[in-house]
Amino acid sequence: MFFTELNNLQCKTYLIADIDAGVAAIIDPIESNIDRYLGVLAYHRLSLEFVADTHTHADHRSACAAVKKLTGCKVMMHDLSPSPSVDQHFSDGTELTIGSIKINVLHTPGHTPDSVSFYVNEDRVLTGDVMLIQGTGRADFAGGDAGDQYDAITSKLFTLPEDTLVYPAHDYRGNTQSTIAVEKSTNPRIAGKTRDEYIEVMANLNLPLPERIQEVLQINQSEIDDDRIKFPLIAELNQVLQMEPESVKNRIDQANGATVMIDVRELHEFNGDLGHIKNSRLMPLADIPSHLEVLEAFKEKEIILICRSGVRSTTAAAILKGLGFPNVKNMKDGMLKWNELGYPVERG
Structure with missing residues (x-):
């Protein structure tokens, strides 16, 4: 498996590829880096089978629809995604394949209702914004629910093998990866907390809303x-x-x-x-x-x-x-x- 992060930015986009089979998937593409994605695919002679967002993003424009138009790939998202450009919806437990690579879909709501994590080849998990490195995604957007988020993290992510590598959709501190063991024991938002304690923590974050949230979110929802x-x-x-x-x-x-x-x-x-x-x-x-x-x-x-x-x-x-x-x-x-x-x- 060839696996790499493509942006080198706070917003993370991941390429998952089977080089021998010549096929790939891109997770959470952003609009400003489409040329780079196409260049990487061409350099490695990869055919893009699908793009997917881990959730409906509120802070940046998704490039899924644009990449679909340029490459002919499919767009995949969770059943609850509102986007009209989705070709194939998946649900909790769906198994996707890229050549010999297996990707299990985990429905991990809380940040948004359509949030998913991708458990790739049983050794790494792409957590979207439901769980970050030493943090968790906010739960105060429309449809967000801190209780659902706690349940998703503790019952879906923290039950994965402890050496599973963690790759989130955002990082603001220069981190690139973590492990389930580290996050389960040291994540300051959720480690050692009860469900009620976590809900209280999230209710008192008082974070400012992203700029242009109503515009970006509705564009991503409607394409x-x-x-x-x-x-x-x-x-x-x-x-x-x-x-x-x-x-x-x-x-x-x-x-x-x-x-x-x-x-x-x-x-x-x-x-x-x-x-x-x-x-x-x-x-x-x-x-x-x-x-x-x-x-x-x-x-x-x-x-x-x-x-x-x-x-x-x-x-x-x-x-x-x-x-x-x-x-x-x-x-x-x-x-x-x-x-x-x-x-x-x-x-x-």
Whole structure:
């Protein structure tokens, strides 16, 4: 196995390759270093099979979609990822292969709901931001949960062999790697702490938010970088009324014409495995600015926004609220939850 970190920056990107088979994967690519990634692949004569993010990043632009366009590789992320560019979703326990290399997916939420760690060839683990070297990733972003993070670290990561090498997605102190044994015994955030103690520590960090977080996070969630879209502020996103799928189904069953359902996914998602709700209207998030005249006809109706996981549709709902639409709601947890509940869908 050929394994290396590609950025030499605080943001870490990892290349995993089977040189003999001529195949590779890149984990957590950043937009500013795409040329370097392509150069390394060409130098070693490697075909890129997939790129993956360990989670939806809030502090920098992901390069997964861009690398996919340039190389033809697949984009892979966890089932809960909101990104429309994902070709293959995975879940806890999924085994990925790169030539002879085996990569086991560990769902390690807490920093974000879609956070995963990659256990590579049973000797190293890429922990994303759930656990750093002598630290842990913050748990105060939308969907973050310090209790889930504690559980993921203690039950998934700290149960790996103690000599397992640890490679996080960020490091701010010049470290390059650690081991499970070292982090389990000396990590000041979590070593020796109970779940309640850890939650209290995380609740009192009072860290400033990353610059442009609302823009970067929503671009990574939607894969949209369009000057026509003015992404809402976090406070505006928090004001969106979240509607449980059960309540949405009740609205549909009433069938009184007072509710309009707008699905803001891409066409391939609308017709894909998760399907779509009968009579919902497809209007991808990027197209909303050019469809305002169409939307005006529904301004006095109840509008329910829908997407894969409820993230992009929250952005769409906040945009419409900002444009003066008075009765806009979001279907919480999106089509993932709708399918989980066994509600009817249409496809094609």
